[in-house]
Amino acid sequence: MVIKKNDQINCLNIETIKNKQKSTNSQCFHVWFPNIFEFKGGIQVYSAFLLQALQSLYPHCEYDVFLKHDTRCLSNVSFLKKTRFHFAGKWHIKLRTLAFATQLFKFGLWQSPSLIISTHLNFTIIAYLLKYLKGIPYWTVAHGIEAWNLTNPTLQKALHHADRIFAVSSYTRDRLLEEQNLNPDKISLLPVTFDVNRFEITPKPKNLLERYNLAPEQLVILTVARLACSDRYKGYDQVIRALPQIRQQIPNIHYLLVGKGEDRPRIEQLVQSLNLQEHVTLAGFVPDEELVAHYNLCDVFAMPSKREGFGIVYLEALACGKPTLAGNQDGAVDALCQGELGALVDPDDMSAIAQTLIQILQGTYPNPLIYQPEVLRQKVIDQFGFEHFRQTIGNYLEEYFISI
Structure with a gap:
């Protein structure tokens, strides 16, 4: 049997895809959110959609989700049954930041996740420490007012060492670039999405x-x-x-x-x-x-x-x-x-x-x-529908998996 050159290339491509699927299946994501279950604000809704997008793209990966303010799971957010949630919301508010940071750091050292994704910039200080100690890459999301006029030098350093920063709008991206002198190649747009099936046109109620x-x-x-x-x-x-x-x-x-x-x-x-x-x-x-x-x-x-x-x-x-x-x-x-x-x-x-x-x-x-x-x-x-959001984050994840 004679194998043609094009057939050899196709076989190689198939093997590459299979190997890539095996490698992504063994990945572990650490996902850090302020909360998604017990309070609904812009960052919370964005975080819930991000988790849904990640898990629909890579359902066989492992997911550890860390929540600063939530105390329990509710049915208002879609997630895979095997998702491991870690709650810090039961701690008193005066101790919660310390407890949450300790939790992030401890599990990060122990599990060495493939990638950390945080939807609040303040959490990146811990991500920066984990990257410094164990080389763990991290992504974060810049939404709005929490990302502007930053003066904390440790947070500024953490932003500069982030592997990718998602800005929800051009305005947020441009302010970050101007105020923090960041590498523009690190900042990508990932706009807000919404529940397409929920919001619809009806007569006045x-x-x-x-x-x-x-x-x-x-x-x-x-x-x-x-x-x-x-x-x-x-x-x-x-x-x-x-x-x-x-x-x-x-x-x-x-x-x-x-x-x-x-x-x-x-x-x-x-x-x-x-x-x-x-x-x-x-x-x-x-x-x-x-x-x-x-x-x-x-x-x-x-x-x-x-x-x-x-x-x-x-x-x-x-x-x-x-x-x-x-x-x-x-x-x-x-x-x-x-x-x-x-x-x-x-x-x-x-x-x-x-x-x-x-x-x-x-x-x-x-x-x-x-x-x-x-x-x-x-x-x-x-x-701005979820499919567009999912495709956008999927493209960046595909780049990431190819690079590792």
Whole structure:
């Protein structure tokens, strides 16, 4: 039997693939998260999707997941049954950071994982020590405010020694490059993703119209944000201050602000001072199962932020087919694809916010895409859906496995 040269190459390729599968099956990942089960914020949701992506790509690898604040597993996150979870949340908050760091360091020394992936920059200090002592590579994720204006020299050193840094937006990446003088080849974009099957287009829910005493034809502006003093940059103040100008064109406009936090009393005073009690509803905390209905209640989603790392709420609103307004100075620019998927405005220009919202609500905004809900939904799925997220992280992992 004569074996041709091309057949030899094909045989070699098959052997290479088989060997690579064997090598990846023996890999052990250490995955470090703040939490994913008992609290839902941007980093937590991102972390849960990252774990799901990793395990769907490499189901035969070993996974040790370390959680700083969680105390137990819940069914709200998908994971492989063989996943080993390590919880530090049962420690008192004053001791938790030390306990978590000790846990990371001890297990890292003992198990020598193939790769450490951390979704919070602060954890990379321990990863740097493990790399220094045992040569363990580590990746980390930079989301937003936690990655800016870093002055801790040990954390700065840990970032410089990271094998890869994922930034959720171009804005976060550019700030890291400018402020920390990092190697640009180390920083890659891995934007936020969302649950495509959960967020969908539906008619305005009758139960919410009744709950908030709204007429079906009444135009509604929605913001979903934590009402914390540290989160005022999200721009809900600006929307409230823009309402008197909007009312001149749309008298029956209503603003629905979803979220809870210690900033609520100040917001209530602001609403009262502008005599907007009949036009603003502070909905407070809304459970996850009602969030989609709230998106579908509105006619425009507005969060003119100026320090947002990315903003998953923009994707959720777009997936419900809603016209969306965001600030033009932060990661929201990436979320709205530089304005292709929505309106970008100066978050400090209250008049621009008001006029843009008037245009959107009156159907005169010069971007016809925002008035095509199904097309808008499909575009945000194509750009930020889980499959795209999974493919992106998969490409980087494939590069990593080839290199080892």
